[in-house]
Amino acid sequence: MLIVNRHIPAAAAPARPGATGTRVRLDWDTRCKSRFDACDSSDRHIAVILPRGTVLRGGDSLIAEDGSDIVVEAAQQPLLRIQITGTRGEPSDLVRAAYHLGNRHVQLEVQDDFLQIEPDPVLAAMLVRMGLAVTEVAAPFEPEAGAYSPSGHTHSNHDGHPDHDDPGHS
Numbered sequence: 001m002l003i004v005n006r007h008i009p010a011a012a013a014p015a016r017p018g019a020t021g022t023r024v025r026l027d028w029d030t031r032c033k034s035r036f037d038a039c040d041s042s043d044r045h046i047a048v049i050l051p052r053g054t055v056l057r058g059g060d061s062l063i064a065e066d067g068s069d070i071v072v073e074a075a076q077q078p079l080l081r082i083q084i085t086g087t088r089g090e091p092s093d094l095v096r097a098a099y100h101l102g103n104r105h106v107q108l109e110v111q112d113d114f115l116q117i118e119p120d121p122v123l124a125a126m127l128v129r130m131g132l133a134v135t136e137v138a139a140p141f142e143p144e145a146g147a148y149s150p151s152g153h154t155h156s157n158h159d160g161h162p163d164h165d166d167p168g169h170s
Helices: 091-103 121-129
Strands: 002-008 022-026 035-039 045-049 061-064 069-074 076-084 115-117 132-140
Touching: 022 035, 045 061, 076 091, 076 121, 091 115, 091 121, 091 132, 121 132
Parallel strands: 002 045, 022 069
Antiparallel strands: 002 061, 035 045, 061 069, 076 115, 076 132
């Protein structure tokens, strides 16, 4: 088993010529843990042991004790996508939804034209009652980092490839 004990956030990762380029695909719950086992794209069994509170984001690098670089990918997972419904919706409807979800301390991914949360039937029903469209999707999940994290927020592209500079979350 290969031990991984170093984390480099995507924004801080220097170009590493000749890096192995192996990847490990992880869901959000796993990326929030400081200790876990996984298999990388080279089928190596890795044991990740990071400082408490470390949160991995898509694009971050993990450095193994043999010096190999393993890039973290946000795995597709079941999510609820929240969008404005048809022509009768207003952009402020998403803002209201984000407020109510934040008030419940829900991990929330914010995009220009939709929000995403992990599945929760009670919250889905609340959002539908608010007049929003809620659909089940499978997508990478990169929730907001939180106002007290170093950069305060993250941004992700709609195609699921993160573009952010913050390893933390709220």
